[in-house]
Amino acid sequence: MPLDTTAIRRQFPIFREEHPPIYLDSAAMGQKPANVIDAMDTYYQLAASNVHRGMYALADEATNHYEAGREAARAFIAARHRDEIVFTKGATESINLVAKTWGKVNLRKGDAVVLSILEHHSNIVPWLQLKEDIGISLRWIDMEDDGSLRMGDLDVALQDGKVKLVSVTGLSNVLGTLPSLSQIIERARQANALTLVDASQLIAHRPIDVIKLDCDFLAFSGHKLFGPTGIGVLYARSPLLSKMPPFLGGGGMVQRVTREEFRPADPPAKFEAGTPPIAEAIGLKAAIEWFTQHPWKGIEAHEHALLAHAIEKLKQISGLNILGPASADKIAGCVSFTIEGVHPHDLTDILGQAGICLRAGHHCAQPLHERLGIGASTRLSVSLYNTPEEIDRCAEEIRCAIAKLKK
Amino acid sequence: MDLYAESILDHAHHPFCKGPMKHPTVSHEESNASCGDSLELRLLIKGKRMHDIRWEGEGCAVSQAAMSMLAGHLKGMTVEKAAHLPPRFVFDLLKVPIGPRRTKCALLCLHALKNALRKLDGEPAQSWTETIGN
Known part of the structure; x- marks a missing residue:
């Protein structure tokens, strides 16, 4: 039809x-359908309240709406658990979160990260920053003139076992080409490297199933999916999120704070310091509901x-x-x-x-x-x-x- | 008035003072990272005046035409005056309204000029905010 x-x-x-x-x-x-605008408008008009710890109905409602946004995002990419969905302010922040938390504790001088030549700056600069900070090296998968990736470059890069992460786009934001994610992820896994998929473009053009893809991290933004600006998603496997150190520090990301130390909350709250994008999560859920009506x-x-x-x-x-x-x-x-x-x-x-x-x-x-x-x-x-x-x-x-x- | 007025396209297609210079007093390159426009300005200064000027570059019609028009006015100008040229000077040469999204295209030539002269004085380069704001 x-x-x-x-x-x-x-x-x-x-x-x-x-x-x-x-x-x-x-x-x-992406442009915004009326139901996205209406859903956010209703929250601001009649239901504005902060999430968590408010002992009144409005606060409960805000928490429920926010968590319903998380559930909608989880279902959309077919992740196993809602706790594997971290809200960020966009795909850029999602990738930075991985670089600045997972990268900081898992990468050492001499380790390598593989990128493709198709990448957007948001999947290049965070790794260049680690190159400056830690001394990791970047290895690149080049392309043929038709935009297809040279898979041989990946094989060569993975040979010496120094690659800890392969981070690639699912859809080039310039050429529109679609790297073979399943092949890339499989080869990375065989070489004991983790994988990150920048799904910023892919998210609105192809169905994504993170279990079938078998990727470790996946990032996307709400605004390219007909949702609001200021919200994005980082998907990461639960065991990874549990071991990663917190990102920003502040309210909401802690279990307990004393004058000497703090104990971080469990994921995903551990990575969501401060008042989260509540209206945006409501808008994202509305956008996903609108989009998924269409086969x-x-x-x-x-x-x-x-x-x-x-x-x-x-x-x-x-x-x-x-x-x-x-x-x-x-x-x-x-x-x-x-x-x-x-x-x-x-x-x-x-x-x-x-x-x-x-x-x-x-x-x-x-x-x-x-x-x-x-x-x-x-x-x-x-x-x-x-x-x-x-x-x-x-x-x-x-x-x-x-x-x-x-x- | 149309941004792509005949005079702008004429300058873009047949620019003034475009080409190499063997022994410039100072040369300086500036680019607009967001669009890939670049200009390299070479100045020959004698007796505190612009004796000769040459430039090379590539980019959109607005950035190239503005450089061409500005170059045509620099010859003989005192360094003192050139260092204090306001953005209005370039906008008046272009004679078409320049909206916010094309401001940097239009003023890349002025930015290159200001920073070439600052380089000559051993001063640090000025920021875009300073170029647009003064």
Whole structure:
């Protein structure tokens, strides 16, 4: 059953506007359906209270709502226990949490972490910080020109037993390519290395089952899943969370504090110091409920058709070079390109004036752009609310912009 | 008024003073990390004046056109005056409204100029806040 895009769009206030934008930037931020906004609004209007330790009904309600958000996130990625879901402020914080807690106690000078060339800065900089702080080394999995990872690089990296963690994206935020997570995780496990999956992009485009994947850590953000900003998830296996030291210190993450010492709370509270993102957890739950109404098959088929259409239209534009495989069968979520003699910022500025939202720049993936031999690219990303007509308008405006910039 | 007015595209396509310089008094490179625009400015200074100016760079039409326009006005200018040029000077040359998202594109040339002159004086580079704010 194909997705009913008209019905889907009606649920988004922004698309009910008289002149809605042509929004092709969902890889950066998903739009918000009304039920997400309403759920958060209701909490702020009628149920605002802090979680835990309030001996009144509102506080109970806030705690229940917050924990229901955790349960929704757990079910969405098929984790075993709710305690394996740590709320953070986004995927960036989730990865930093692993680097700054697990990394701090488990990595020594000379140990190595493997990354792929596709990584977003959020899965590079925390490890570069450990390189500076501890003296770990980073080993990189390069790619073929079509964006597929060179698995041989991983094998070589794993040979000497110094690799303690392999941390890779599930979906490139630039090329849209999908590394073979199962293969990577299996090989890492054979070499006794842990694995972290940056699912920031993958989360809204493919179903995720952390048990089947067999990864040790997985990170994603709420805002790319049609939920609010300011909330993210770190999934980690229970035994790992139990042994990791706390992250930030403060209220909520302790069992007992004296003038001399503190005893941390059990996970996940141990990693959630301070007042947590309560409204955001409520919004995330609403977003997951909204999103999971739609069958994965329908979402994947719709987005595949949109990307195939976009690639076909873009290929017809002279001087335009698609980065990566240029085949909808090999990507998900987004496709990026450059145009000879046209800087991405000039292009997207002109598109923006026509109400068409595309992102330009290095998309926080400078090593990848360096590998591609370019400074910046333009990215077109799709979601279940986009239509082929929007792609047509975009392609038309790209032609106009080129004519204008090259005249 | 259109950001991509003819004059901006003309400068972007046919820039002034773009090219190498063999023995500059000072040369300095600045880039906008977020978009990959970069400019390298080379100044030949004689008697406290800008005797010659050359630059190389790549990036969006706004950053390249602004550099070209600014370069055309620097020749003969005193170092003292150049060091105190306000952002308004560049905006007036561009003659089109520059919104917040393109401010750094437009002022990359000024940022490079200010920091080239600070380098000449042995002073630490100024921040973007200082370039945009003064």
